[in-house]
Structures are given as C-alpha cells and as structure tokens.
Amino acid sequence: MELSILTIFLLCCVASLLLYVWYMSKDHGLFRKLGLPGPTPWPVVGNMMQEMGGAGLFDFHVKMYKKYKKNKVYGVFRAKQPALIVCDLDMIRDICVKHFNNFVNRQTFDVEPPLGNSLLELKDDHWKTVRATVSPSFSTTKLRKMYPHIVRNTQLLLEHLKEKHERNEPVELRDLLSAYTMDMIASTGFGVEINSLKEGENEFTKSGKALLGSFGRFIFLAMFVNFLRPVFKFLGITLMPKDATEFFTRFIDKALESRKHEKGGGSGRSDFIQIMLDAEHEDHTEHGNHAVNEEQENGHNTETKKVLSYSDIQGQAFVFFLAGYDTVATVLSFTMFLICMNPECLKKAQEEVDKVLEGKFPDYDSVQSLPYIEMCMNEAMRMYPPGFILDRICDKEIEIQGIKIPAGMNVTFPVHAIHHDPELWSEPEKFDPERFTPENKAERHPYAFLPFGQGPRNCIGMRLGLLEVKVAVAAMLQTLSPVPCEKTVYPFTQEKLQVKAVEGLWIKFEPRKKLVG
Numbered sequence: 001m002e003l004s005i006l007t008i009f010l011l012c013c014v015a016s017l018l019l020y021v022w023y024m025s026k027d028h029g030l031f032r033k034l035g036l037p038g039p040t041p042w043p044v045v046g047n048m049m050q051e052m053g054g055a056g057l058f059d060f061h062v063k064m065y066k067k068y069k070k071n072k073v074y075g076v077f078r079a080k081q082p083a084l085i086v087c088d089l090d091m092i093r094d095i096c097v098k099h100f101n102n103f104v105n106r107q108t109f110d111v112e113p114p115l116g117n118s119l120l121e122l123k124d125d126h127w128k129t130v131r132a133t134v135s136p137s138f139s140t141t142k143l144r145k146m147y148p149h150i151v152r153n154t155q156l157l158l159e160h161l162k163e164k165h166e167r168n169e170p171v172e173l174r175d176l177l178s179a180y181t182m183d184m185i186a187s188t189g190f191g192v193e194i195n196s197l198k199e200g201e202n203e204f205t206k207s208g209k210a211l212l213g214s215f216g217r218f219i220f221l222a223m224f225v226n227f228l229r230p231v232f233k234f235l236g237i238t239l240m241p242k243d244a245t246e247f248f249t250r251f252i253d254k255a256l257e258s259r260k261h262e263k264g265g266g267s268g269r270s271d272f273i274q275i276m277l278d279a280e281h282e283d284h285t286e287h288g289n290h291a292v293n294e295e296q297e298n299g300h301n302t303e304t305k306k307v308l309s310y311s312d313i314q315g316q317a318f319v320f321f322l323a324g325y326d327t328v329a330t331v332l333s334f335t336m337f338l339i340c341m342n343p344e345c346l347k348k349a350q351e352e353v354d355k356v357l358e359g360k361f362p363d364y365d366s367v368q369s370l371p372y373i374e375m376c377m378n379e380a381m382r383m384y385p386p387g388f389i390l391d392r393i394c395d396k397e398i399e400i401q402g403i404k405i406p407a408g409m410n411v412t413f414p415v416h417a418i419h420h421d422p423e424l425w426s427e428p429e430k431f432d433p434e435r436f437t438p439e440n441k442a443e444r445h446p447y448a449f450l451p452f453g454q455g456p457r458n459c460i461g462m463r464l465g466l467l468e469v470k471v472a473v474a475a476m477l478q479t480l481s482p483v484p485c486e487k488t489v490y491p492f493t494q495e496k497l498q499v500k501a502v503e504g505l506w507i508k509f510e511p512r513k514k515l516v517g
C-alpha cells in the first residue's frame with residue numbers, strides 16, 4: 001500500500017507533536033523523585049497555566065506559599081524548566097549570602113546584546129569584574145554629582161503638575177511618573193534632556209514600554225521553543241523587540257561617540273556613562289591600582305577593577321534604562337497614591353517635610369533626614385514590590401537548612417508572597433508605614449523584606465532609586481497636596497502579571513505652600 005504525500009506529512013506532524021510533548025514533559029517527575037512537594041504539572045506547560053493564567057502570578061504564589069510554607073520549599077515547572085520556590089527565610093539568607101559563591105548567577109536565556117552584556121545577565125567572573133567596576137558609580141560622591149540632574153527634573157515635574165492643576169486635570173500617576181523617570185534616566189545616565197513629561201509619549205517612552213511589554217513574547221520564545229533558537233537567529237528573530245533595542249543602542253552609541261569629541265573626553269560631566277568612561281581612564285592611568293570603593297568596604301566584591309570593554313559599557317548603559325525605569329516609576333507612583341489614599345499618613349508626611357526642609361527645595365543632605373517618607377516608601381514596596389520574584393541558579397549540589405538542592409536548579413524567592421504573609425505582616429493588605437519604625441523592624445526577620453534582593457547580587461542601583469523616589473515624593477508633598485478625584489479607584493485591581501493597577505492610579509494635585517528663596 002502506498003501512502004500519499006499528505007498522509008506522510010500528517011504522520012510526520014503527529015510524530016513531531018508527540019516528540020515535542022515527550023521532550024517538554026519528560027522531567028516533570030523530578031520533584032516527586034526528590035521528595036519535594038508542589039502542585040502537579042500539566043504536560044508541556046508544567047505549572048505555567050496556573051502560575052501565569054487563572055487568578056494570576058501573585059495569587060498563585062500567595063496560595064502555594066501558604067500551602068507549602070511548612071515544607072520550606074515547593075517545586076514548579078515553567079514549561080520544562082524546574083524551579084524550586086523557597087519560602088524559608090533562613091534558606092534565602094544562606095543562598096544569598098552564606099553560600100553566595102554557589103549561587104552567583106540568575107537564570108538567563110542567552111538574551112542578545114546589549115541586554116545580554118548587562119549585569120542582569122552576566123555570569124561568574126565576568127559579572128564580578130563588571131559589578132566591581134560599576135559599583136563606585138553609585139557611591140555617595142557620585143550620587144551627589146548626579147543630584148543637580150535630579151533637582152532639574154523634579155522642578156520640571158512640579159511645574160507640570162501645577163499646570164495640570166490650573167487646567168483642573170487629574171493625573172494618572174503611573175504614566176506621568178514613568179515619563180518623569182525616563183527624563184531622569186536620560187539626564188542622570190547620559191546628560192541629555194528628552195522632555196518626555198512635556199511631550200507626552202515620545203520615542204523613549206514608546207521604546208521603554210515596548211521593551212517592558214515584551215514579557216509574553218519573551219516567555220513564549222524562551223520557555224516553549226528555546227530549542228529553536230538557532231533557527232530564530234538565522235531568521236533574525238530576537239527575544240527582545242528589535243526596534244526598541246536598536247533605538248536605545250543607537251542613543252547610547254551616539255552619547256558615547258559624542259564624548260570622544262568633547263574637551264577632555266567629557267570629563268567634568270556628572271552622568272552615569274561619564275562615570276564609567278572615567279573609571280576606564282582611571283584604570284589606564286593608575287594601572288588598576290584603585291582606591292577601595294564603598295561596596296568593597298562593605299565586604300562585597302573584593303575583585304580588582306578592570307577596564308570595561310565597549311560592549312560592557314553599552315550593556316550597563318542599556319540596563320540603566322531598563323532596570324531603573326519601571327522600578328522607580330512603580331515605587332514612586334504607588335507611594336504617592338497610597339499616601340494620598342491615607343489622609344493621616346499624608347498629614348504626617350507633610351508635617352515632616354515642612355519641619356525638615358523649612359520651605360526650601362530638598363538638597364542632598366536634607367533629603368537623607370526624612371524617616372517617615374522612607375517608611376511610606378518601604379510600605380509601598382512591601383505591598384507592591386517591582387521585583388516580585390527573584391532567582392539564583394545553584395552551581396553545585398548542596399544541602400541548605402535540610403533541603404538538598406541539585407546542581408543547575410533554579411531557586412526562586414517569592415517576594416510578593418513573603419511580603420503578604422500574615423504571620424510576618426499582620427493585616428498585609430493594609431497600608432501601614434508604622435511597620436517600618438526601627439523598633440518594629442528589629443522584631444522581624446531581616447529577610448522578610450526583600451525589595452532590592454539581598455547579598456552581593458542585590459540591586460546595584462538601590463541608592464540612586466531610593467534617592468530619586470524620595471526627592472520626588474518630598475518635593476511634591478512640600479508644594480502640592482494629592483487628593484482623590486472622580487476617576488480614583490481604591491482599592492484597585494492589580495494586574496495578573498504586572499505590578500500595575502488595572503484602573504490606573506488617578507488623583508488630582510492642589511497647590512499648597514510656596515518655596516522660600
């Protein structure tokens with residue numbers, strides 16, 4: 001009997017499909033074999049339908065965390081990839097700090113450059129060298145140098161909000177403050193003023209959104225068809241959206257190129273790329289004999305600094321855009337919104353600002369003395385942490401707190417679920433900045449609060465991020481009062497896969513005090 005071409009084709013399709021189902025599901029018995037609990041994985045998708053679909057990522061991990069907390073860990077499969085979710089805070093501490101050398105890397109998917117060359121993705125010794133070189137860019141001295149950029153952009157934000165008030169227009173905090181953050185990054189990172197706040201959507205905010213909005217495409221390509229990567233490469237298909245990546249790469253290249261033609265290579269400028277270029281120059285002149293930087297003083301990364309390659313600089317400049325954009329905008333918008341929705345907190349925050357700043361725009365030193373504003377920011381980051389899930393890869397098999405972790409395993413910290421654990425935070429859905437008084441903090445496990453991760457691979461931009469948010473919150477509360485408006489929805493619905501309010505964060509601003517001097 002002869003088979004028609006169509007029949008052969010159909011048989012090949014069925015065989016490929018069966019092969020695909022087998023390949024994607026063959027390891028799904030791993031956690032059972034290891035004697036570790038977890039929800040039952042489905043063929044091919046593992047637990048992704050439960051994790052990403054249904055009630056959403058946040059609810060899924062809150063439920064699983066509650067169910068398996070007593071077991072310290074639970075296992076899930078993201079398609080064929082296993083991930084061990086760690087609920088035990090002592091285990092998280094040991095992974096991040098005590099056994100850091102066995103957990104240096106995050107899970108990566110060979111993302112193409114420049115993101116692939118950034119600190120987020122780099123591995124092992126290459127990561128250590130770049131991190132040690134870039135760390136001093138966030139020292140007190142360097143942040144002071146960047147401060148005038150922050151002041152200029154915050155003053156533009158205040159003017160913009162006053163105009164909104166004059167036109168009696170409400171503002172959606174997330175969009176507004178994303179534009180402000182983009183202006184701040186271009187300015188503190190590259191010494192360029194891009195005016196997203198005034199212009200509304202421009203190429204910068206559009207490309208920033210495109211990069212952040214590519215999560216679904218990234219997950220699909222990296223999780224379900226990763227084995228086809230050579231074919232993608234051949235066809236020019238990338239994990240990150242090409243146009244947006246190229247837009248930022250062109251901008252970074254132009255900024256780097258222009259420094260070559262400036263007097264002294266741009267030295268005297270106080271932005272992030274200049275600090276990286278100066279670090280290179282320092283190395284040439286001092287032959288690598290550098291003063292100890294702040295991070296080294298804190299016991300992290302005692303590597304000697306080395307010269308960064310062009311692609312290293314490009315990678316870090318790119319991540320300055322990516323890592324500092326949505327994170328800062330999220331913390332800033334939720335902090336302002338939650339303060340606005342809790343009038344007693346608003347009153348306390350404004351009293352503090354009035355007392356400490358004495359009617360003057362916050363300077364670098366005065367902004368360090370605003371403990372109540374900091375408590376409000378911490379509480380907003382507890383409820384809505386931008387890094388709601390963090391991970392590390394286990395290098396060699398190890399036993400931690402009685403749990404055996406195999407080599408190559410992804411260990412994930414469910415930050416959002418930990419931040420909403422009622423045993424750590426009573427009434428976790430309530431906005432209560434008092435949780436962050438020094439006394440209350442001292443009573444809690446130090447790993448109960450993880451907005452910037454922990455250990456040598458924590459957020460390198462933490463101090464800059466906190467500074468940007470604190471200056472903006474203080475300056476807004478000093479001269480304006482946030483008030484609810486007709487469009488305000490509170491409590492709001494959180495999106496299923498992003499730290500975002502479905503209905504938006506709408507408020508109005510009313511004028512308050514004028515600055516002196």
Ligand code: HEM
Pocket residue numbers: 119120121131319320323324325327328331386387390391450451452453454455456457458459460461462464465466469
């Ligand atoms: C309030 C704002 C911010 C929040 C909440 C935040 C949060 C985080 C978190 C949770 C991580 C992962 C840490 C870990 O795995 O332990 C991280 C890593 C990182 N962040 Fe931030 N971030 C913020 C602002 C910034 C800013 C302004 C920059 C830069 C310019 C930045 C650059 C980075 C980089 C480069 C990494 C990777 C570090 C490494 O792997 O060595 N972040 N951030």
